[in-house]
Every structure is written in C-alpha cells, then in structure tokens.
C-alpha cells in the first residue's frame with residue numbers, strides 16, 4: 046500500500062518510476078485471494094481514519110485522497126455499526142461518533158470521565174507527526190491522566206492490536222495516531238473489500254505512467270560509497286537508479302544492501318505476530334444480537350500485549366464481523382475473523398506435517414472461540430470453509446522477518462537510511478495500517494523525491 050501510494054505521487058509528477066513487487070498480486074499484507082468462488086481479504090478487518098464525505102479537509106484520509114487524486118466516492122467506504130472493548134469486568138462501546146465512547150466511559154467509569162476528556166484534549170493538541178520527536182512512554186502519559194488501571198488497559202487494547210510493533214507499551218506519538226484514527230475518526234470498509242482499493246491504486250499508478258512489475262523480487266540493492274546505484278531483480282536485471290524507496294521493512298531492506306549500516310547487528314527484529322483465522326459460515330446462520338462490527342476482547346482485566354510463550358494465546362484478540370458494516374447491499378457471505386497473538390518461533394520450528402496438523406487443530410479451537418464470542422454452539426455445523434494464517438504465512442508471503450506484521454520496534458520516522466537515495470516507507474517508517482501505510486508512502490515521496 047505504501048509503495049503504490051508513493052509510486053502514484055512520483056508518477057503524477059513525471060518521475061520515471063517502477064514498482065517491483067515479488068508477488069503476483071498487489072496489496073502486500075492486505076491483499077486478497079479466491080476460495081470456493083468467494084473473494085477473501087487476506088487481512089482486512091477495517092480501514093481506520095473514517096471521515097464522512099465533505100469532512101475535515103486536513104484529516105488524514107482527505108489529505109491522502111487529495112494527494113493521490115482519488116475522488117472520495119470511488120472508495121465506496123461503508124461505516125462500522127459500532128465496536129466493543131470487552132474485558133472480564135467491564136465493556137466499552139465506540140463508533141464513528143465520538144459521543145458513544147464518551148457516554149460509555151461516563152456510564153462505566155463515572156469518576157474518570159473528566160480525566161478522559163483532559164487526555165482527549167491533550168491528544169487532540171499533540172503533534173504526533175513530528176518525525177524528530179523522542180520516544181515518550183504512552184503508558185506513563187496516559188496514566189498521568191487516568192487513574193483507573195482497568196480503563197487504561199481497555200483504551201490501549203484496540204490501539205495496540207491495530208498498530209503497535211512494540212510489546213507492552215507504545216510511543217505516545219503512535220498512541221496519539223492510533224487514538225485519533227480509531228476513537229476520533231473510526232472504522233470503515235470499502236464496499237467491495239480490499240480489492241476495490243488495490244485496483245484503484247494500481248489503475249491510478251499505471252494511468253500516470255508508472256511501471257508496475259509483479260513477480261519481480263529485488264534481490265540486491267547496489268550501494269557504494271554511501272550512495273544508491275542500482276537494484277537487481279530476481280531475473281538478474283539491473284535497474285539503474287539513484288533512488289530506491291523500500292516498503293520491505295528496515296532490516297529486510299538492509300539485508301539486501303551491498304553496504305550495511307555500522308549498527309546493522311544491533312537493529313532489533315520485530316517479535317509480534319498474529320494468527321488470523323477466517324471462517325465462512327452458512328449465510329442462513331442466525332446471528333441475531335451480533336450487530337457490532339469488531340470486538341476487542343481480553344479474558345482478564347490486565348492487557349498483556351506481547352508475543353506469547355506458546356504457539357498462540359487466546360487471552361486476548363480481535364473478533365471481526367465484516368458483514369456488520371453499513372453496506373448498500375446485504376452481503377451474501379457470512380465471514381467471521383479472529384486475530385490472536387502468536388509466537389513466531391513455535392510455528393517456524395514445526396516440520397511440514399506437524400505444521401499442517403497444528404493448523405487444523407487450531408482451526409477447531411478458534412472456531413469454538415468464535416462461537417463463545419458470538420454465543421453460538423453450532424458454528425462447526427454451519428461452516429462452509431475456513432483458513433488460517435500463521436506467522437509463517439506472513440513471513441513467506443511478505444518477507445517480514447518473524448512474520449512481524451508491524452515490523453521492527455525501531456522505526457525510522459524520517460525515512461532515511463545509512464545510504465543516500467535509499468529511503469524507507471510503510472511499516473518501518475512508522476505509520477501502520479492501510480491508511481497509515483499510504484500516508485507514509487506519500488510523505489516520504491514528497492519529502493525526498495519531489496522537492
């Protein structure tokens with residue numbers, strides 16, 4: 046997503062630009078595939094940063110559309126109904142109308158509502174886009190406003206699941222980005238799923254004169270004397286260039302550079318990965334009462350966001366009902382999606398047969414978990430098909446070390462690397478998620494290649 050967005054900007058301004066993607070399809074972590082004649086989004090639960098038509102011009106989504114010259118209506122965004130944060134002793138609801146969260150906090154934590162509103166004002170006036178800002182602990186900052194620990198944990202849960210590469214805590218700037226994009230703006234989905242967005246981006250890129258090469262892996266980045274010289278494809282072709290913008294990840298990119306940075310061995314690998322399960326159930330299944338779009342759940346009152354010691358953990362997760370968005374047409378498919386934290390080492394060490402067996406076993410366990418979350422005991426009988434992604438799937442399909450969906454905990458906020466003409470965009474620049482990745486591509490292209 047970040048690569049496509051950057052490519053569009055560069056092509057618009059007449060740069061000779063080529064996107065090299067090692068897979069046969071675009072979208073990276075958020076692509077699509079077909080199963081049983083049904084198109085499935087590999088990742089998409091929801092896009093963040095929803096803004097209604099004609100909404101604030103300086104909002105991230107509006108800026109993004111302007112920069113890519115995409116008319117708002119072409120995205121066909123459909124809003125969530127509402128979402129839930131469910132912990133063992135309390136639950137909160139929020140929607141794209143901020144008042145729902147305020148009311149929910151005021152009902153469940155009456156003594157904290159003023160503190161929450163003070164935190165909200167602090168975040169709304171905070172400049173989270175300052176690329177030179179030092180790390181500030183979000184936990185410390187938030188706890189300076191809110192005294193009730195349970196409420197603090199509950200606020201962190203969705204923000205970490207949808208955007209933290211760091212375990213346990215996050216940078217306050219990242220917290221502020223996620224807070225604004227989820228609680229202040231909110232969730233939506235393109236009417237026809239992620240393909241709609243990818244096709245739009247690909248078409249815009251090609252119309253603007255960009256060259257899009259699929260099944261084209263970059264195996265080597267030639268840099269010499271601190272300068273970028275060329276990129277070499279898997280086919281052995283040399284693409285001569287003094288500027289490479291990489292969305293492959295920081296370490297992943299440096300691995301293929303001829304000259305590595307002096308601190309290469311000390312750069313931290315991402316550790317956080319997830320299991321993503323998709324269950325397609327019979328459309329006739331009665332899911333009455335399940336009208337929320339996304340439920341963020343945590344089995345206890347302490348939210349422990351870190352890679353589990355075991356292959357996966359059911360102690361917390363994200364349960365998504367993609368059919369509960371406000372579509373124009375009722376969806377025929379009934380998909381249920383479940384994301385839980387996973388340990389990449391466990392999945393890597395299995396041989397092929399054990400790996401398949403573990404996946405099948407886990408599929409049953411996660412289906413049962415979905416049943417518990419939506420109060421149904423017959424999902425097994427209602428199942429049309431299921432699929433599961435492990436950290437290994439993410440690693441194999443995207444090249445992300447350890448299958449770390451949000452990349453390295455160390456972000457390169459200004460996009461610069463050890464080499465002139467080699468820039469990072471997307472996940473390891475630090476803007477996460479679909480909207481974040483596109484904004485990252487645009488910002489880095491604007492900052493360094495379109496001066």
Ligand SMILES: Cc1cc2nc3c(=O)[nH]c(=O)nc-3n(C[C@H](O)[C@H](O)[C@H](O)COP(=O)(O)OP(=O)(O)OC[C@H]3O[C@@H](n4cnc5c(N)ncnc54)[C@H](O)[C@@H]3O)c2cc1C
Nearest residue numbers: 046047067073074075088090091263293471472478479482
């Ligand atoms: C299961 C799952 C669910 C998700 N759900 C959501 C969601 O609901 N909402 C949301 O906003 N975000 C979601 N995300 C996160 C979101 O998909 C990512 O944050 C975003 O796609 C990152 O985009 P990117 O451009 O930084 O990088 P990536 O998507 O990682 O793209 C990098 C691309 O580079 C290619 N590549 C890597 N190395 C090379 C090489 N050497 N040569 C050529 N090509 C190479 C890869 O194949 C890949 O296509 C989800 C992610 C996952 C895995």
